[in-house]
Amino acid sequence: MADLGPGAAAPGNPRGGAGRGVRPEPRHIRRVLVIWAIATVLGIALVLNLHRLLPGLLPPMASSEAQGVDFTLGFFTVLAVPVAMLVWVFAAYSIATWRVRRFEGLDGPPISGSPVLQTTWILSSALLCLFLVVYGLALLTNVSAAPPGRLLTVDVTGQQWQWNFKYPSRGGVTTTTLALPVNRPILFRVTSLDVDHSFWIPALAIKIDAIPGEVTTVYAMPTREGTYTARCAELCGLYHSYMQSRVRVLSAGGFSSWIGAQERVWGRGGG
């Protein structure tokens, strides 16, 4: 067993291209491209109607940040469909067309690569990637800046396994229910007194870790009144699952009367 190769019949190295007399088969390419186009259209149609098929697929998108996330999720999915379909349709077509029941000792054509195709593939995925990065950076710049308007600051403190919310502009009123005025920019300053937590309001699409000894910040602009939930999104020990608080987005008037009532209780020395 000194020499295991087919010897002279084969070149020592893989070479690109169908250089060994492989007949091209354009009709397969034409067919599979048509199937791909149809599958892509159907796939995109499915994506655009997914929220109808699966009610409650996303939480109520109740902030301007959430609306951006909602759009991006759908947009990326639509972009992903043709790429995924390219792989699936080509693979499925190959399997359906060239499947053999059992091994017959026959080989396929000796195509070991196509420099043009490989270059095209890499360049187009690089372009797609570049687009995603530029898009992402633009969106990131957008959500990192304070939304316009008079900022309301809320200090969020995580401690195993409860959040509390302090309104520094209201004499330090502190509560375990978070109330926010609608259509007003909010700055959350988040910290933890013990271990890592993560402050997440799914309906507002904001999340920032609560790190002991540090203050992290995140902006939100609630746009829709309603009752939502704040959850802890970083495993923080025994009752991580129960580290949830009620969030109420109120009208401007509703918020003033709520915070007024809280101030009176707070002033009496009770919680």
Place this chain on the structure above:
Amino acid sequence: MTAPQSGRHLLGALGTVVVGAVVVVGVSGLLRVLAAVPPTLRARPVGVVQTAVGPLTRASLTLSTYPDSLAGEHGSGGGAHPGWVSYGPTTNLWVPAHALVTVTIRNYDGATTLTDPFYGRVQGTVGGVEWVNGRATRGVPAAQVAHTFTIHMFPTPGQPLLDVSVPLPGVPASTPVGADGYPAPTVVTFQFRTGASGRYIWQCEDPCGTRVGGFGGPMSTQGYMTGTLVVGHG
């Protein structure tokens, strides 16, 4: 592969699946035993009271907090961790729905300063107060708190909030130790109302445990400084 061989293989595979299912059930049973779930203490309903929000069942609970684990559910030997602070007689509680619950907690432990003074305030009780040795109060300074009894959270939206939190003032260090090995306790009483049925948890928010932040050991173990609270019917 011949037909009888194939049949035998399918049977063997099916048998393996059954054995696997038995193993899953067996191991989960074993883990439940290892977890030693504390028994449940049910609040006694004692008649009905008319209130501004309609008739409510009256019920009462009596709990104690100890500087160790020698007097509660862990037995006189103290179980695996005799030195851990603990609530007794147990930490899994049951109270009726739509009830006015009166809770009495005897605290036999000294104070540990709160990490967050917020939990020194009485919250969510009837009248916003607790009675400490018979005296009504709305809050306790952070340095004087031994433990807190803090109910919170709702795994399901729509379940009524029960944001009750009361601080338990510590026994002063100078208090003489009695025949039972503990000083005379601080007695804290408070009332809260329950709504519809639901599942809650309660915990101490005072860093009375071990390790980083004082929230290790008993603070992170059901049966010591934390437990469940079920609001139910029947």
Place this chain on the structure above:
Amino acid sequence: MASRWWSQSVLTGVPMGVVTALVAALLTRAIGGPSASDAAICIGFVGWAFGFLGGMGAFRYPRTLLLARPDPTAEEEHQLAVQGGGPWRYFRFTTDHKVVGIQYLVLGLVLFAVGGLAAMLIRLELLRPGAAAFPPATYNTIVGLHGIIMIAGTIIMITGPFGNFVVPIMIGARDMAFPRLNALSFWLLFTAVPVLLCAPFLGGFPTGWTSYAPLADQAPPGMDAFLVTILLFGGSVAVAGANIVTTAITMRAPGMTWTRLPIFVWGAAMTASTLGLMVFPAFMAAMVLLGLDRTLGTSFYVASGGGSAWLYDNLFWLMGHPEVYVIAIPAFAVIMELLPVFSRKPLFGYRTAVASTTAIVGLSVLVWAHHMFVTGWAPQLNGPFMLTTEMISIPTGVVFLVAVGTLWRGRIWLTVPMLFVLSFLWNFVIGGMTGLYLADVPTDYQLHGSLFVTAHFHYTLMGGALMGFFAAFYYWFPKMTGRMLNETLGRIHFWVTQVAFNVTFLAMFYVGLQGMPRRVADYSAQFAAGNFVASIGAFVLGAAMLVFAYNIVSSWLRGQRAPSNPWHAKTLEWQVPTPVPLENFEETPVITSWPYDYGAPEPTPEGAAERAPA
């Protein structure tokens, strides 16, 4: 002397390990007092590992070296590789790479069985809201065990069994470069398993496998067991990595040039070197600092003592992210190795595939902070890390081009291994595409820490990498054991796995998008439907794995005898007899062609691989 059944095997290793552990722990406790209980546990577990290895005879050669005794003779080396032959050699410090490969295979399957059991328990808890099955502390420990066992299992699942058994034969070598280190890597891994399984009896650990500090500082003594497990496992991975890389570089037969190297060798060697030598040490360092925090009261991770949780996050993800790519690469390599065999066509774009694999490995060490977008650690770096993360999708995408290009116009032979190769194409596309949402910072703000992430990485690690393992398993099992796996059971295993897997994790995407955090024991009623479906899917998936387990055991014991080359493949391991002789090759082979040279101008009746040597 090692031929006597009682001499230096696990039967001497285990008692010596246990005695050393007890002595070490009790001594530490006696010297340090009650405050040293964490130190006693850590030192006890380390003592177990050293005692066990000593009892196995792992230190005989180092001792010889240190005492400047004469080098072992060829006969002694032979003895170390054979260990008296028979089944007992699998329980000894045996240096034959084929024995080590089988040892890794069995231990890997045991790890998957335990990790899978934990997965079933997790889904049992999440079947309905209400945390009905276990209290939260028990649940948290189960989650952590599932995570670390599956991560460890997937790290070793391909480079361990197949990297050891197949790679040396594939490159025409007689053994690995360092046979003793090979045995050491396996037995070091073995010592880590009982240590981890002690954790639930030491109070468990509430942190999950990510063991985030300072929660890990606060955890019960189960955390000590966890951190020693990581140190032992990391040692094993480092030793194994150095060995595989050195083997691939120095042990290739004449004519096995870099461009004739099977793609599987490329994947295994690059992975092993990156993971074991560059990446895993960061996790080990993190665990050493954690151990110091816990035993000596330092404050590396405790803010009140000047430490930082962000330090832990960085150390962990410096390992954590490269690690997931590096788990995936051996699977990519298996996929690319098998596609030409079952498409009967050359690998499409071999050089591009090698270059892409290299690029993935290189980029993978530059993306770690995308796990920290929401930590608030360095918001100014979110943009750059988004860039590197999305860049890595370019070389990853090439794998799909290679796959589809190889399939196109092939003669596609749908064997069980090929089915698993094809399922990879479905699952990993979904896994990769959903990664885009997590790479994009604003959408990550929403999805991070939710079950969407859990579903995403199960699509890549289970739907992708584990399917690659299954493909490799069905493909190389005949060579490794001399038996064929039952095909009917294999097809049942495949179809049930593929369907149940997709049901389980699509449902998990759904609840993740709805806003359900991961690693929770209890959840709101709004997530009940998705979780119910995911649990049922997971139970069916578990049943499929049991069919697989039955197939392994029954086929290994009584399966059809395997021919030496059942797949008519061209790589070297299929050209040697089955069972593979101790020295693999009678004489050193000389390589004259590329291993994917399918598609000869005129077809031969026996298939390309069986043509007579020139």
